[in-house]
Amino acid sequence: MDILFRTIAIVIEVLILAAISYAVLHGVRLTASDLGIGPRYGKAVVLALLAVGFIVLIFFIAHLTTFYPAV
Amino acid sequence: MSSGEIFWAGQLIYIREIFLPVIIGVLVFVPLLVAAFVFGFGRHYRLWKLGQPDDRSGHWWQRLVTTLAVAITNIRIIRGKELYPGIMHALIFGGAAILVLGKITRLFSYVTGITNPPQTVYLYASWAAEAGGVLLLIGGILAVIRRYVIRPARLDNMPEDSLLYVWIFLIVLTGFMVKGYRIAASDTTVTDWTLWSPVGYGLSHIFPSFLVEAKNEILVWHRAIIHTVPAFILLGYIWVNRSRLQHILLSPVNIFFRSLRPKGALTPVDFETTELFGVSKIEDYTWKQLMDLDACTRCGRCQDVCPANFSGKALSPKQVILDLKDHLYETYPVPWQKKPVEARKDMIAEVITDEAIWDCTTCRACMEACPVYVEHVDKIIDMRRNLAMEQSRFPEEVQNTLKSLGARGHPFRGTTATRTTWYEGLEVPDLSENENPEILYWVGCTAALEDRNMSIARAMVAILRAAGVNFAVLGEEESCCGDPARRMGDEYLFQTICQSNIEILKAHDVKKILTACPHCFNTLKHEYPQFGGNFEVIHHTQFILDLLRQRRLILGRLEPAKIAYHDSCYLGRYNDIYEEPRLILSVLRGIRAVELKRCRSNSFCCGGGGGHMWMEEDPDKRVSNRRVDEIIQAKVDIVATACPYCLTMFEDGIKAREAEETLRVKDLSELIAEALEKD
Numbered sequence: 001m002d003i004l005f006r007t008i009a010i011v012i013e014v015l016i017l018a019a020i021s022y023a024v025l026h027g028v029r030l031t032a033s034d035l036g037i038g039p040r041y042g043k044a045v046v047l048a049l050l051a052v053g054f055i056v057l058i059f060f061i062a063h064l065t066t067f068y069p070a071v
Numbered sequence: 072m073s074s075g076e077i078f079w080a081g082q083l084i085y086i087r088e089i090f091l092p093v094i095i096g097v098l099v100f101v102p103l104l105v106a107a108f109v110f111g112f113g114r115h116y117r118l119w120k121l122g123q124p125d126d127r128s129g130h131w132w133q134r135l136v137t138t139l140a141v142a143i144t145n146i147r148i149i150r151g152k153e154l155y156p157g158i159m160h161a162l163i164f165g166g167a168a169i170l171v172l173g174k175i176t177r178l179f180s181y182v183t184g185i186t187n188p189p190q191t192v193y194l195y196a197s198w199a200a201e202a203g204g205v206l207l208l209i210g211g212i213l214a215v216i217r218r219y220v221i222r223p224a225r226l227d228n229m230p231e232d233s234l235l236y237v238w239i240f241l242i243v244l245t246g247f248m249v250k251g252y253r254i255a256a257s258d259t260t261v262t263d264w265t266l267w268s269p270v271g272y273g274l275s276h277i278f279p280s281f282l283v284e285a286k287n288e289i290l291v292w293h294r295a296i297i298h299t300v301p302a303f304i305l306l307g308y309i310w311v312n313r314s315r316l317q318h319i320l321l322s323p324v325n326i327f328f329r330s331l332r333p334k335g336a337l338t339p340v341d342f343e344t345t346e347l348f349g350v351s352k353i354e355d356y357t358w359k360q361l362m363d364l365d366a367c368t369r370c371g372r373c374q375d376v377c378p379a380n381f382s383g384k385a386l387s388p389k390q391v392i393l394d395l396k397d398h399l400y401e402t403y404p405v406p407w408q409k410k411p412v413e414a415r416k417d418m419i420a421e422v423i424t425d426e427a428i429w430d431c432t433t434c435r436a437c438m439e440a441c442p443v444y445v446e447h448v449d450k451i452i453d454m455r456r457n458l459a460m461e462q463s464r465f466p467e468e469v470q471n472t473l474k475s476l477g478a479r480g481h482p483f484r485g486t487t488a489t490r491t492t493w494y495e496g497l498e499v500p501d502l503s504e505n506e507n508p509e510i511l512y513w514v515g516c517t518a519a520l521e522d523r524n525m526s527i528a529r530a531m532v533a534i535l536r537a538a539g540v541n542f543a544v545l546g547e548e549e550s551c552c553g554d555p556a557r558r559m560g561d562e563y564l565f566q567t568i569c570q571s572n573i574e575i576l577k578a579h580d581v582k583k584i585l586t587a588c589p590h591c592f593n594t595l596k597h598e599y600p601q602f603g604g605n606f607e608v609i610h611h612t613q614f615i616l617d618l619l620r621q622r623r624l625i626l627g628r629l630e631p632a633k634i635a636y637h638d639s640c641y642l643g644r645y646n647d648i649y650e651e652p653r654l655i656l657s658v659l660r661g662i663r664a665v666e667l668k669r670c671r672s673n674s675f676c677c678g679g680g681g682g683h684m685w686m687e688e689d690p691d692k693r694v695s696n697r698r699v700d701e702i703i704q705a706k707v708d709i710v711a712t713a714c715p716y717c718l719t720m721f722e723d724g725i726k727a728r729e730a731e732e733t734l735r736v737k738d739l740s741e742l743i744a745e746a747l748e749k750d
Contacts, residue, residue, distance in 0.1 A: 013292070016241065020299050023238045027306030030313050031107065034114055039404075069289070 010064045017060045025049045104308050111312025115321065115365050118403055123347070125338075125357035127328045138327040147442040152673065153372070159217065162210030166203045170243070173200025197267045201250075204243045205270060211239055225371025225389070231314050238310070242303050245296045251275040252293035318368040322443040325366035328359055329444035334435070335593035335645040337452055339601045340562045349456025349560065351419055353399050356450065363445045364396035373437035373447060378676040378694040379430040386430035388437040388447040391423055395450070398422045419454050419462075428454050429466055432683050432694060433558050434640040434676035455560025465559070472685040473561050476568070480550035481516040482685050490547050493518070493525040499532055501546035502579045508543035510609075511581045513595065515588035516551050517684075517715035523722055524715045527587050530744035531611060537747050538623040542585070548575055554590040557598070559682040566602065569594075573604035587611040587740055589641035589648075589714045590680070596646075610642060611740055612651040612713045619658055627749025629661035629742065632708040636739075637667060637698070637721070638674035639714035652713050655739050659746055667705050675701060677724075679716035690727065699724030703734060710736050 032045050141147055145164060149157030176196035215236055218226060250271025265272050310316050340348065347355050373388040374380050380387045395418075402415055416422050428451055437447040458464045459473070475484040493514070502511070512535065518528040535542045550572055557565035576584075584606050586592050596608035618624050636656055642648045649671050656664040669675045678694025690696070699721060702710045712718045721736040 016245065016296075019237055019241050020245075020303065023234070023241070024299075024302055024306055026234065027309045031110075031309055034110060034313070 006068065010061075010068055013064055013068070014057070014061055018057055021053050021056050021060075025053050100302065100304070104304065108308045108312065111309055112320070114312065115317075115362075118365070118399060119358045119361045121354045121403065122356050122358035122361040123354070125359045127330075127359055130331055133331070134327050134329075137329075138323050141326050141442075142323050155213070156217065156370070159210050159213040162206050163214065164210075166206030166208070166210055169199050169203030170207055170246075171203070173197070173203055174246075194267050198269075201247075201268055201270045204246060207239065208243055211236060211243075223371070225374045227369060227371075229315075235310070235314060235316060238303070238307070242300070242307075245300060245303075247271055247274055249293055249297045249300075251277065252289050252296075256289050256293070315369065318366065318443070321362070321366040322368065325362055325443050325445070328362065330359075330446060333597040334438075335641065336597040336601065337449065337557060339566070339598075340456065342563065342566070348460040348562075349458070350450070350453040351457045351461065352415075353395065353402055353418055355457075356395075356453065360446065360450055360453075361399065363450075364392055364399055366443050367392045367396065367445055368443060369393065370442065372440040372442065373445070376436040376440045376673070378432060378434055378436065378678060378697070381675075382678075382692045382694045382697050384430040384692050385424060385426040387427075388431075391427060391447065391451065392445060394422050419457060423454060425458065425464065428458065429469070429686070431681050432640075432676050432678055433681035435644045436640070436673075436676065439644050439672050452558065452560060455558075456562055457560075459560035460563055466686060468686045469559050469682060472682065473556060473559060473564060476551055476553075476556050476561075477564055480568070481520055482551060482555045483516060483520045484685075486520050488520045488522075488525075490514070490519050490545075490549050492520075493528045494532065494544070497529065497532055500543045502543045502548070502581075503546075505541070505543040506579075507541075509541040510583045510585045510614075511576075511579075512542050512544050513552075513584050513586040513588075513591055514544055514549060515586055515591045515715060517719065518587060519549070521715070521719060524718060527715060527718070527738045527740055530738065530740040531585075531587055533744040533747060534615060534618070534624065534740060537625075538618045540618075545575070545579075550575075552588075552591040552594040553598075554594045555682050555685070557594070558680065569599060569602050569604065573599060573602060576604065576606060581606060583607045583609070585609050585611060585614050587713070587715065587738065589639045589646070590716065593641045593645050610646075610648060610651075610713070612642070612648060612655060615740065615743055616651045616654055619655065624743065624747065626659065626743065626746035629659055629746055629749060632662050633665060633706070634662045634709045634711050634742075635665050635667045635702065635705050635707040636670075636711045636713075637677070637702070637717055638671055639712065639717050640674065640676050640680055642713055643674055644672055652711070652739055655743065656711060659742060662709075662742075665705065665707060668701060677712075677714075677717040677720040679720040684716050684719065693724070693727070695720035695724035696727050699728050699730065699734075703728065703730055708733070708735065709742075710734065711739055711742060712736060713739050 029045055029049055033042070037045060145157065145161045148160045173196045176192060177200065217223070218228060218232065247270050250268055251274030254268065254271055254275035255277075307316070311320050350356055353361070367389075369389065371389050373392075374390070377386065377388050379385075398416065398418060419425070419428065431448065431451045433448050433452070435448055438445070441447070455465075459469075465473075471484050472482045476482050500508075502508070512531060514528050518524045518531075551568060552572065553565040553568035556562075556568060584595055586595065586608065587610070589610060592608055592610045595604070595606060599606065615624070619626075634656060636652050638644075638649065638652075642652075653664070656662070667674075675698050676694055677698055678688075683694075688694075702721070710721060712721065715738070718736055718738055725731055725734050725736060
């Protein structure tokens, strides 16, 4: 039962952190666009941000599963 | 220890370890935040600067007070028919404002020590921030239900919109979670958590199930989340300049610079200095019109009230604004790039179609409904000006009407009537026969030349004579006031007509003008002064009411009838004359006056404005037929009007709906003249 609650808690934390990361990275994309990085590089910017987002998310999951306290 | 001190002791736990990094984080982010904000705002400013000059200076105090009043009270959003979105917006706005104020008070009370806890202000700020968060969440939930469950047709959904809801929800939720973590990790027994932090305290109940040694880990996450908040705010500022949220910033600015000229006055073209005849490129608009495009919140209120859109025509005022905005951003995509004109879309035809441009009846319902004072009609008229004066591209009926106006001084092509036909046998004096009248009765083209409307002019003569008013008409010297030419975009023709009329009126030393036509009234009162024609202009509803108040008219009892008054756009929305017609109806004995469902500032156009009186329309899409349908639903015997355009359009609509047996349309002057006869 404790494992189940812990898993649910971690999933909720990951969802919140994923949403936060998405919001932040989306803002960075808009800023890049405003700074003059035109549609030509748009795809590259999105791919780069996706990669950053993916790494950040992996870190969050690894951290949570390793250090998240027992319930 | 007092409850406040206990509360503060609970807050103090780990506060230096946790709060200090947050303050450092905020201080690091502040320059970035300011830079992002300035850059984002600069992006808008650069685009507005592309526009033509438009003097919106002066009346600073009036502008400031109105802006604050509109922004704080949400008065243009909370309206009778818009209660749900109004309350929703008020909850979001009010909740966010209280939340921010509470948070700032708490932050500064700790940093500065000015309100060193446990002073009361800190406790109230804690409570206020939580209450604000709850209001914001309720408003957000109402918004989500409206956007994704109710789904009004006027709303368009973009991916960013749903992201915004997630973003706002996360900011509030993480705020509550931080508080909950802190309470859960605190060793202090605090009895007043429920009072000062009710939501945080509730959330903290989720956490005590952790083991004691887990508390440090909880604090790690507490720290992680609270550190993310400044980043959130930073991104929020970027979004404030980029997304739908930009209205938080741009709406007040747009309201501040709203037009303070009379509502019915279009901006004149100075033909001696200008090289622009209307607008064909996006930069031909003024800076304020470009700001309008940015300030639009996509709420769709303008679309909902647009008679053309309601009747199934191509025009949607909302879409016009959004299409122009997209075109602006396509043309100037990044600060230092600009597409050459040749590579752009043709603004008139490709971005905004001719059909949409000519569909507008200039009824001003869109502008009245807009919460942020976007000026839709002016933009459409500017495009018409280009079509009419630069490109000579207009529907055939418009062309014929303008030709008739230029050649014969009135828009009724094919009529055999003259300016004096209506008063044959009535011995109405013109200014050559009565050189010093108390008032000049300006008959207007419709009442003088259109068969059905001639009875309005005759009724006015009966009223003036019954009241013993010394009046005269211009007779053959009267010409069109120029309203149809101006609204159809031929500003040059309008100015020619206007200046000629002013010369005639001045030559006769006219001081006071009475007219039964709201279009003539609006043009003579608000647009002639632009060219030196300053006269006292009175609409017949104002004049008749004045005569009634002076007891100069003795009225008999009319045949029993149920009557509804239809508000003319140019009398109501353009000139705020709503009470006078109703007061006239209220003194008529024998009749019962009722209100139509859409009345006063929410009135629905008859379909005759903007030159549509003389334009052919698809019978299935006639605005007049839709309005007549609404009047029929009200089950009235008579629909009263105070505008010859409305009267003509309704006569056509009643015939189209085959309702002649049950519904009649009468001008208020006709009803008064009838009552005079009954005396």
